[in-house]
Amino acid sequence: MIIEDRAQSYEEALRRSGIRITRQRAALLRILADTDDHPDATALHARATAAGAGVSLATVYRTLAELEAQGLIHKVEFVGEPARYEPADQRHHDHMIDVETGQVVEFFNERIEKLQAEIAAEMGYEILRHRLELYVRKLP
Incomplete structure (x- = not known):
């Protein structure tokens, strides 16, 4: 989804919830829509603030809570x-978290996905959803 479409869907979702879209909130939604990392609330x-939107924490x-409740983030x-x-x-992906820098790297590996499904099936289950997080550090 392109950034403008994503920001628009965020605005529409908030309006449906009765939340006013102020200039500051619109700027925040644009920033959130344009992010390609995994920011926390403080970073957003x-x-x-750096973009000139005087939005409160x-x-x-x-x-963020409302967008999460509506399944948009x-x-x-x-x-x-x-x-x-x-x-x-975004399509399904897993995460590697660098424990020294905090950097989050998204990845997708078909072999891992297949192996997880095989293990679940061997145990009599099907995977409905999952998260895989690898905590890593760069090799010397």
């Missing part, structure tokens, strides 16, 4: 890190 607040949290919580957010319209 800092980006909005409380507004950032309320906006996913809240991802990595061990020892504040909650981060990513668009829900």
Whole structure:
């Protein structure tokens, strides 16, 4: 989904919930729609502030909570890190978290997906959804 379409869908979702789209909130939604990393609320607040949108941190949290409730963003919580957010319209992927830098790397591996499905089936289950997080550090 392109950035403008994503930002528009965020605005429409908030309007349906009765949330006013102020200039500040619209700027925040555009920043959120344009992100290609996994920002936390504080990082989004800092980006909005740097862009000149005087949005409060409380507004950032309320906006994120509503977008998550409507299924437009996913809240991802990595061990020892504040909650981060990513668009829900992305195809399935897993995460590697660099424990030294905090960088989050998205990846998809068909062999891992197949193996997980095989293991679940061998045990009499089917996978409905899953998350795979690898906590890593760069090799010397």
